[in-house]
Structures are given as structure tokens and as C-alpha cells.
Amino acid sequence: MTTYDIVIKGGMLFDGTRNPRVRADVAIRDGFVAEIGRVRASDGSQVLDATGLHVAPGFVDLHTHYDAQVFWDPYCTLSGWHGVTSVAIGNCGFGFAPVAPEERERAMRSMTRVEAIPYDSMRAGLPWDWETFPEFLDSLARTPKAVNILPYAPAGPLLVSVLGREEAKAGVMPTDDQHRELARLLHEAMDAGACGWSAQRLPPTGPAAVQRDWDGTPMPTDVMHDETCRVFAGVLGERNQGVVQITLTTEDTRRDRAHLEELATISGRPVLHNVVQAFEDRPYVHRKQMQWLSRCRERGIPVYGQGVTTDAGFTFSFEDWNLYDDAESWCEATTGSHDERLRKLADPARRQALKDTLPTIATGPLETVTVLTPKSPATERYRQMSVGQAAALMGVHPVDAMLDIAVADDLGTVFFAASPAGSSNLIDEILADPYVLLGVSDGGAHTKFFTAGRYPTETLAHHVRERELMTLEDAHWRLSALPASLAGFRDRGTVRVGRLLRHGVG
Numbered sequence: 237m238t239t240y241d242i243v244i245k246g247g248m249l250f251d252g253t254r255n256p257r258v259r260a261d262v263a264i265r266d267g268f269v270a271e272i273g274r275v276r277a278s279d280g281s282q283v284l285d286a287t288g289l290h291v292a293p294g295f296v297d298l299h300t301h302y303d304a305q306v307f308w309d310p311y312c313t314l315s316g317w318h319g320v321t322s323v324a325i326g327n328c329g330f331g332f333a334p335v336a337p338e339e340r341e342r343a344m345r346s347m348t349r350v351e352a353i354p355y356d357s358m359r360a361g362l363p364w365d366w367e368t369f370p371e372f373l374d375s376l377a378r379t380p381k382a383v384n385i386l387p388y389a390p391a392g393p394l395l396v397s398v399l400g401r402e403e404a405k406a407g408v409m410p411t412d413d414q415h416r417e418l419a420r421l422l423h424e425a426m427d428a429g430a431c432g433w434s435a436q437r438l439p440p441t442g443p444a445a446v447q448r449d450w451d452g453t454p455m456p457t458d459v460m461h462d463e464t465c466r467v468f469a470g471v472l473g474e475r476n477q478g479v480v481q482i483t484l485t486t487e488d489t490r491r492d493r494a495h496l497e498e499l500a501t502i503s504g505r506p507v508l509h510n511v512v513q514a515f516e517d518r519p520y521v522h523r524k525q526m527q528w529l530s531r532c533r534e535r536g537i538p539v540y541g542q543g544v545t546t547d548a549g550f551t552f553s554f555e556d557w558n559l560y561d562d563a564e565s566w567c568e569a570t571t572g573s574h575d576e577r578l579r580k581l582a583d584p585a586r587r588q589a590l591k592d593t594l595p596t597i598a599t600g601p602l603e604t605v606t607v608l609t610p611k612s613p614a615t616e617r618y619r620q621m622s623v624g625q626a627a628a629l630m631g632v633h634p635v636d637a638m639l640d641i642a643v644a645d646d647l648g649t650v651f652f653a654a655s656p657a658g659s660s661n662l663i664d665e666i667l668a669d670p671y672v673l674l675g676v677s678d679g680g681a682h683t684k685f686f687t688a689g690r691y692p693t694e695t696l697a698h699h700v701r702e703r704e705l706m707t708l709e710d711a712h713w714r715l716s717a718l719p720a721s722l723a724g725f726r727d728r729g730t731v732r733v734g735r736l737l738r739h740g741v742g
Contacts, residue, residue: 239280240265247262248286250731254710261273261274267736293729293731296729298323298675299542300312300325301327302325304332305680307375319693320677322386328447330346331393332347343393344359349449350558352685372387373387373428391464392456394422395456405453410461432472435483438485468480472505479722479724480507482496482499504538509529510676511676512526514665514666515656516658517658522665526541530669542673543674546655546690548686548690550682552685554570563595574647587635590639600658604654606621608650609649674691674715
């Protein structure tokens with residue numbers, strides 16, 4: 237009889253705690269780390285030779301939208317491809333529970349636009365064997381998985397469940413009784429395994445309204461009230477448990493930050509602020525955010541930033557592009573069916589409005605966007621040109637050039653927009669703060685457009701190995717132990733005796 241199920245021999249261990257690396261064996265028994273140090277190979281039923289390899293905890297990705305994809309993709313691709321073994325779903329207040337049967341279709345439609353999850357995939361892959369949040373977690377538990385799942389209770393479905401969709405989307409203030417019911421549902425969700433609650437609170441219109449509903453209207457969380465957030469924060473404080481993930485952006489930045497500090501103070505729990513992102517033309521944005529986060533830490537207020545630390549850009553077409561909603565005219569022109577969008581984007585009468593209110597947040601200036609893959613002989617000549625170059629060749633405005641090419645290709649032209657951080661080293665400033673979370677992969681969302689789930693590999697290969705911006709010890713702590721501890725992932729994020737290695741929900 238052997239003592240251990242698995243013995244990992246001869247690897248270089250990075251335990252995730254920022255302790256110095258050490259060459260050590262790791263023994264596993266019944267799914268737990270049983271011994272670290274010198275372990276005889278003969279004591280293991282299975283022996284893995286890790287000579288020349290690193291042994292480290294799996295990475296923890298706290299910003300994903302695999303709520304649908306996990307039902308047909310047990311690896312949560314592409315996060316699973318890059319060493320991620322634990323993911324938090326239900327971010328931004330979006331999700332599929334609680335959802336009444338009559339709301340299922342609308343829930344899927346909303347996610348096709350706000351997170352660009354393919355409708356046909358959801359239609360075929362979601363089992364819909366739940367209505368309540370606990371029943372949703374039961375369904376997740378029955379689903380084969382290769383990763384650990386930690387679910388937020390998303391505020392959107394909670395609001396729709398209590399207020400009804402029309403009142404939730406109208407921003408009606410819940411009554412005292414309705415607030416009590418919202419609190420009860422959050423308690424119920426957390427009793428079942430939710431790690432806390434999440435919300436996206438973006439302005440209904442204007443430059444920051446970048447993620448809207450299927451029909452171009454605000455998401456329910458965009459119009460929820462501060463008082464509702466206080467009620468939810470109070471639930472976490474009452475339980476002394478959980479975490480808040482929130483995207484809050486209005487024209488009053490000072491007020492936004494004060495409200496996040498208030499939520500952290502009421503709950504006494506971590507608040508994950510989304511997002512700390514570098515813009516080449518506006519470096520003051522992330523610098524001011526980081527200064528504020530530093531002040532929060534100095535005052536003992538647990539607000540943490542989720543940083544965009546990859547230089548992944550956007551690859552997109554107007555067949556289903558949804559991130560120009562920060563400009564009202566573009567939002568209107570890119571909603572509806574394929575034929576409706578084609579007609580609107582081709583309409584000369586709409587072009588002036590599109591030129592007058594250019595979108596800027598997602599892709600930067602339109603003239604810098606690249607025509608990556610034309611789809612017809614008529615547009616082939618513009619391959620690999622910037623929209624600005626194509627416009628000069630055509631003798632038209634960049635908006636006309638971009639949309640004429642897209643319309644000629646039946647909206648199938650593939651465009652590429654580089655990271656808004658550009659070629660600068662501004663991302664280095666975000667990386668330099670050890671308490672800003674790495675990543676914001678958005679895994680499971682925008683799958684056709686965005687590959688930020690590569691951030692763990694990019695961190696190790698580029699920022700650590702090539703550029704030496706941080707040590708491997710620090711990188712593994714920031715990729716594993718720090719996010720695990722903030723989100724309440726128990727027995728995750730470190731390789732230590734007694735730690736659990738199995739996967740599951742919660």
C-alpha cells in the first residue's frame with residue numbers, strides 16, 4: 237500500500253505566498269496536499285516527474301462571464317488554456333439566475349449584446365433546469381467541470397425578479413418591502429454558495445454607456461439606486477462574508493469613489509473596482525485611480541482595483557459589434573437584426589450623426605483601426621490598411637470609409653483595434669502596484685472580439701521573463717493567492733499542506 241495518491245517529484249515550487257522558490261516534492265492524498273519537502277517516489281501510487289518544471293498553484297481569474305459557456309465547455313476556454321483553474325462568474329450584475337421561465341429568452345437576448353455571447357450557443361447549451369439561484373448552483377454542480385467555479389449573485393436578475401423587468405429597467409426605487417426581499421434573495425444565494433454580489437452601474441446614455449441591453453436601452457443595474465447597493469452591502473456586513481464586484485462610472489468621479497468606499501465600509505468586505513485601464517491619450521485616468529486606491533489602503537478601506545494588464549486589442553465586425561454604445565447614434569445604428577443594421581449603416585442620412593459623435597472608448601480613434609480581413613473582391617485592396625489610409629485613398633471621411641467597406645462586405649469585414657494603452661509603457665505603471673489585480677479577462681464574453689484571457693501567460697512570459705518587471709514569486713502571488721483571498725476562494729491560491737486540489741462550485 238502506498239501512502240499518497242500522487243507524488244510530484246523534483247520540481248521548483250512557487251507556493252503562491254511570495255515565499256522564495258524551493259526545490260521540493262509535493263504529495264497529494266484524497267485531493268489534498270499532504271506533504272511538501274522530500275517525499276519518496278515509492279510512497280506514491282502515481283509519480284509525476286517535475287524535473288526542470290515549476291510547480292505552482294493554479295491561477296484565479298476573478299472577472300469572467302462563463303455563466304453560459306461552462307455548461308458546454310468544462311475548461312472555460314480560453315482561461316483554462318492559460319493555467320487558470322478557478323474562475324468567478326456572474327460579474328457586472330449579469331447572469332441567468334434567478335430567472336423565471338418566461339424571462340429566459342430575454343435573459344439570453346440581453347447577453348448576446350451586453351457580453352456578446354452567441355445566442356445559438358446559449359440556446360443549444362443552457363439546460364435551463366433552474367429558476368432560483370440555489371437551483372442554478374445545483375445545475376452547475378451537476379455539470380462536468382475542469383475548473384473551480386465561484387459565482388457572484390448578479391444584481392440584474394435579482395432586480396428583475398423582485399421589481400419586474402419594466403420597473404427594474406425604468407430605475408424605479410424599490411419599496412422597503414422590496415428591499416427586504418432583495419436582501420432575502422441575496423442571503424439565499426450566499427447560503428447556497430454565492431461569493432457576494434456584482435453590478436455594472438454605467439450611465440444610461442453618454443460617453444460611458446458602453447454596454448447596453450439588447451435593444452439599446454440601459455441594463456437594470458445601470459439604473460439601480462445607491463440605496464439598493466447599501467442594502468446589498470448590508471447583507472455582506474451582517475454575514476461578515478463575501479465580496480462586491482462593481483463597475484461604477486458617472487460624470488461625478490468623486491461621488492463614485494465615495495460611494496465605493498461607503499459600500500466597503502458598510503460591508504467591511506473587499507470591493508473590487510472595475511476597471512483600472514491605461515489610455516495612451518489620457519494617462520491621468522489610471523494614475524488618479526491608483527492614487528485613490530492607495531489612499532483607501534492607507535485608511536484601511538478594502539477597495540481594490542481590477543487592472544487591464546494585457547495589451548490585447550479588439551478584433552471585430554459589424555455583424556455583431558456591441559461596444560460603440562458610448563455614442564448614441566452608433567448605438568442606434570448597431571442594434572437590431574443583421575438586415576436592420578446593414579440598412580442603417582448604409583443609410584447616407586445617418587452618416588453625419590455618426591461623424592458628429594464618434595465612439596472613442598473601446599477602439600480609440602476610428603482612423604487608427606485596421607482593415608484586417610476584407611471579405612470581397614471589392615474591398616480586398618484595403619487589406620491591412622488603417623481606416624485613415626483607406627479614407628485617404630477613397631477621398632472620403634474615415635466613417636464613410638469604414639462603413640462603406642463593411643457594407644460592401646455584408647458587414648463581414650474584420651477590423652482590428654489595438655489596445656488603448658498603445659505602444660507606451662503605461663501598463664507598467666499598473667503592474668507596479670502589487671495590490672492591483674491582474675487580468676480582467678472577460679472570459680466567456682466578447683469571445684469573437686477579445687482575447688484578454690491570455691493574461692497569465694503574458695504576465696509570466698513577457699512581464700516576468702522578458703522584461704523582469706516582477707519576480708516569479710510576486711507574479712504567482714498576484715495571479716493566485718491575492719485574487720483567491722479577496723474573493724473568498726477557500727483552499728485555493730497556494731500550495732500548502734492541507735490545501736484542497738479538487739474542483740467544484742464554491
